[in-house]
Amino acid sequence: MAKRPITFDAEALRSFVAGIELGSFVLAADRLGRSTSAVSAQLKKLEQQAGTPLVQKSGRHLILTERGEVMLSYARRILRLNDEASAALLASPLNGSLNLGMQEDFGETLLPAILGTFTRAHPQVQLSASITRNQQLLEGIRHSEFDLTVSWQADDEPCFPTSQSLGHSALRWIGAEHFSLEHYLHSGEPLPLLVFEAPCLMRSAATAALDHAGIPWRIAFTSRSLSGIWAAMSAGLGITVRTDFGMPQTLRVLNQLPAPGEVGISLHQSQTQPGDAANCLKGAIMDFFAGHRLRSHDG
Missing domain, CATH: 1.10.10.10 (Winged helix-like DNA-binding domain superfamily/Winged helix DNA-binding domain)
Structure with a gap:
């Protein structure tokens, strides 16, 4: 038996x-x-x-x-x-439509971890998701084009009464396994940086950290998409600064360079009256980031 x-x-x-x-x-x-x-x-x-x-x-x-x-x-x-x-x-049936905007970094984590589960649990809700940059996310919230957005927390971002911090994540120097960082540090050649087009929080953090440490650098590649930066990095064109969110497993964190600091993550909600579906998805997003043990804004 x-x-x-x-x-x-x-x-x-x-x-x-x-x-x-x-x-x-x-x-x-x-x-x-x-x-x-x-x-x-x-x-x-x-x-x-x-x-x-x-x-x-x-x-x-x-x-x-x-x-x-x-x-x-x-x-x-x-x-x-x-x-x-x-x-x-057990939940009461939800319906209606929701528009969610997010940074590209969160696409590979938020989409399967939250949105797939949410749509299966609430099939009557028409959920749309958009991946774009911070400025577009903030503009979208201001004009009620999005119901919710997950974005980086900029120092000069507008203060929405319905927004809240999800915590802070450490920034990392990231490069390909075969990238010879030691060569640049020993030769004094400018470090090749792979960055978003300006303005960009990560770009500013990278250049500020290198300038403060007196390490020369140059912009070797710019892109409007994170996937473009990952591809350029895999090709060995240079290094970048991002968080752990969405980092391909084929890349590595470079600890030999000065720490570029950290970045806050904000959850913005449209200032129009939120429905039950928006509140339910908002709670799922907050639980997701709570599970990542981010540093809170108060330390």
Whole structure:
């Protein structure tokens, strides 16, 4: 007779995932509205069900065991399906139309992680998504061409009463595996930069960091699209500054250069009266970025 498969406890899986993503089971308890002892008990229950330790102590912290890494991957998928089913079956039917605008960096993460789930859960909502640059996103919100936008937070961006910060993400120097950064640093040749056409937050951050460190640079390639920059980088034409969002796995972070700082991420909402569909999608977007453990604006 075949052995009966284990049915893992969903709430235990949720506590486990939250604890790992937040880096603390105390913080997980606070987010889930449970006591720390209850979350610890759920972790112990999950380990008993799995028949193996999932976390281990490393100094003052808990880290995943090898089997814990496997469990984390499956737990995220189980919870994603569970929450998608819950949204589809329990939520009140939503309808209408929504226009979402976003930076190209978020296309490969937001589209599959949120929009696919949202459209399956709310098939009566006609959802349109546009990828464009910051200025167009802000103009679109100002003129109610978009219901929601996710954009970089510029120092001089207009203040909309319906906007909020989603946190801050570190900027990274990124280049191809075969790009010889050491050659430029040792020879004194200007670093070739691959950037968006001005004005651009990342372009300004890159040149300011190099200028401050006295490292010469030159603009080797400009593009109106991020995909163009990734392609030029893969060809070895130079390096750029972006965040981790949407970075191709074939590229690498270059840690030898001066840190270019960080950039804020804003969620803007049209100033027209939002409907239930817009509020539902807004909540999903906020949850998505909360899971990425961005630094909050207050530190």
